[in-house]
Amino acid sequence: MKGVMIQGTASDVGKSLIVTALCRMLANEGIKAAPFKSQNMSNNSYVTLDGREIGRAQGIQAEAARLEPTVWMNPILLKPRSDQHSEVVFLGKAIETFSGYAYREQFYEKGIEVIKKSLDHLKENFDAVVIEGAGSPVEINLKDREIVNMRVAELADVPVVLVADIDRGGVFATIVGTLDLMEPQERQRVAGLIINKFRGDITLFEDGIQWLEERTGVPVLGVLPFVENHMIDAEDSLSLHTQFSNTKKGILDIVVIQLPFISNYNDLEPFLFEEDVSLRWVKHASEFGRPDAIIIPGTKSTISDLENLKEKGLDRLIQNHVDHGGLVVGICGGYQILCEELVDEAGSDTGALNFTQKGLGCIPAITTFYKEKKVNRVIGKYHKCTGLPANQQVVGYEIHLGKTVVSKKEFPFLTLENGVEEGYFANDGQIIGTYLHHLFHNDEWRNHWLNMIRKRKGIQLQEPTFIRNFKDNKYEILASKIKSHLKWDLLKEIINQGSTR
Known part of the structure; x- marks a missing residue:
C-alpha cells in the first residue's frame, strides 16, 4: 500500500492538522488519498451521508481530500462517558459501553480484524492512504495490545513520520526518547521527522536540525510554523483551549x-x-x-x-x-x-x-x-x-x-x-x-x-458573515502554508515507496 503514517511524540502535537494538509496537497496533485485513523477517542464526531458516526477529524480530512467521508476512514470511535467508561462506535454504529480495562481485554482481536478490513477497502479504492496515529507510540504499559500506532503501520506496511511539538518545550528529548523506546523493527519504519508549532526565526533552529539528523540518522522533513487561527475544526477537548484561545473581546x-x-x-x-x-x-x-x-x-x-x-x-x-x-x-x-x-x-x-x-x-x-x-x-x-x-x-x-x-x-x-x-x-x-x-x-x-x-x-445590526464561502479556501491556505515549510518532494518519495525502507 502506498502511503504514510503520521505519529506523534505526544497527544495534541498537531497530527490531525498535518494529515489534513497532506490530504489537500495530494489531492491538488491528482492523487486520490484517503485519510485513516484506526481508533479515535473523541466526543467531537462527524455524521456520514449514510447516517454513521466517525471521528470529526477524519470527516474534515476527507473533505480536504475532496472525498466523501466513510466509516472505513475511522472504523472505531470511542466516546468518553465518564473517566473510566467509553461508548464504542463500531463502523459508525454504537454497540456497547466498556471500561478501559474491559475494552483492552475483550475488544483487541475484533479491533485488529476491522482495521485489516478497512485498510483492504482503502487499498482497493484509493491511490494512497494518510494514516493518523494517536498519542505516543511508546506508551510502554499499553504497547502489547495497542491498535493505533505501530501495529497499524505494520498492518498497512507504510513508513512513519514522527511529529514533535516544539512549542511545549523539550523537543530534542521527546524525539530521541521516543525513538529510543521503539523496538528495532519499529525504529526502522521511521522515515522522517517533522518539528511542529515553531515560533520565530527558523534560522535559529538550523543547528538543531543538523543535530537531530546526525543523532538519529532520520531526515528532518520540515519545521512547521505555529499556525494561528487556522479555523480547521478541532478534534477533541485537548484542542478546545487552543482553538478558542484567541477569542476577541467583542461587545x-x-x-x-x-x-x-x-x-x-x-x-x-x-x-x-x-x-x-x-x-x-x-x-x-x-x-x-x-x-x-x-x-x-x-x-x-x-x-x-x-x-x-x-x-x-x-x-x-x-x-x-x-x-x-x-x-x-x-x-x-x-x-x-x-x-x-x-x-x-x-x-x-x-x-x-x-x-x-x-x-x-x-x-x-x-x-x-x-x-x-x-x-x-x-x-x-x-x-x-x-x-x-x-x-x-x-x-x-x-x-x-x-x-x-x-x-x-x-x-x-x-x-x-x-x-x-x-x-x-x-x-x-x-x-x-x-x-x-x-x-x-x-x-x-x-x-x-x-x-x-x-x-x-x-447597537447597530449587522449583515451576515458567510463563513461557508471560506470552508474550502481554508484547506488551500493550510496546505500552501505547510507545503512551503516541508521537503515535499522527499515526503512524496516516502509516500510512494509503499513499504518500509
Whole structure:
C-alpha cells in the first residue's frame, strides 16, 4: 500500500492538522488519498451521508481530500462517558459501553480484524492512504495490545513520520526518547521527522536540525510554523483551549457552559468569525458574570453534566438569567438539560434503569432516554410559528439518545424535510432548544440570532458573515502554508515507496 503514517511524540502535537494538509496537497496533485485513523477517542464526531458516526477529524480530512467521508476512514470511535467508561462506535454504529480495562481485554482481536478490513477497502479504492496515529507510540504499559500506532503501520506496511511539538518545550528529548523506546523493527519504519508549532526565526533552529539528523540518522522533513487561527475544526477537548484561545473581546458577551463531557463543541466555531462577539467558556459560577446570552452545548453524559452544573451552582445562575429575560440556546444535551425532567428509562445515559433527575425547568418538557441512538443528517426550515423566514433552509445533523416531549403548547423551532416538528422556540427566540448540531454554521440563522442580541443592546445590526464561502479556501491556505515549510518532494518519495525502507 502506498502511503504514510503520521505519529506523534505526544497527544495534541498537531497530527490531525498535518494529515489534513497532506490530504489537500495530494489531492491538488491528482492523487486520490484517503485519510485513516484506526481508533479515535473523541466526543467531537462527524455524521456520514449514510447516517454513521466517525471521528470529526477524519470527516474534515476527507473533505480536504475532496472525498466523501466513510466509516472505513475511522472504523472505531470511542466516546468518553465518564473517566473510566467509553461508548464504542463500531463502523459508525454504537454497540456497547466498556471500561478501559474491559475494552483492552475483550475488544483487541475484533479491533485488529476491522482495521485489516478497512485498510483492504482503502487499498482497493484509493491511490494512497494518510494514516493518523494517536498519542505516543511508546506508551510502554499499553504497547502489547495497542491498535493505533505501530501495529497499524505494520498492518498497512507504510513508513512513519514522527511529529514533535516544539512549542511545549523539550523537543530534542521527546524525539530521541521516543525513538529510543521503539523496538528495532519499529525504529526502522521511521522515515522522517517533522518539528511542529515553531515560533520565530527558523534560522535559529538550523543547528538543531543538523543535530537531530546526525543523532538519529532520520531526515528532518520540515519545521512547521505555529499556525494561528487556522479555523480547521478541532478534534477533541485537548484542542478546545487552543482553538478558542484567541477569542476577541467583542461587545456581544456570549457564555458557553463548558460541560465536563462536552461533545461537538465545533458547533461554536463560527462565532470566531464574528468581529463583535466575545465567546467565554465558563466552568464555575465565579466566571459567569452578566452575559448577553448563554449557549449550553452537547454532552455525551447529559445527567452527569446536569448534576455537575448543580454542584457548582451554575443551574441557579442560568435559571435567573432566563427568568430575567436573558437569551439561552440549548443544543442536543444542552436542550435536554433545559427541560423539566430527565428520565433514563433504558439506563443508556447513566447505566441505571429508570433513573430520574430534575432539569433546569426552562423548557416545559420531559426527556426520556432510550437504548437506540439517533444519528442522521438533517435538512429543515424554520417552523411557521416562529416568525422566521419559512423558506430558509437549515442544515445540520443529529446525534443523540433520548426523545424530548414538550408538555405545554409552545412553538416548535424547526420543521424537518420529513414533516416532523423539532425543538422548542419561546418568547420570540428568548429560549431555544434543538437537537440540531451545526445550527450556528447556518450563516443566516447565526446572523439573525446575533442581531436579536444587538437590538437588545441598542447597537447597530449587522449583515451576515458567510463563513461557508471560506470552508474550502481554508484547506488551500493550510496546505500552501505547510507545503512551503516541508521537503515535499522527499515526503512524496516516502509516500510512494509503499513499504518500509
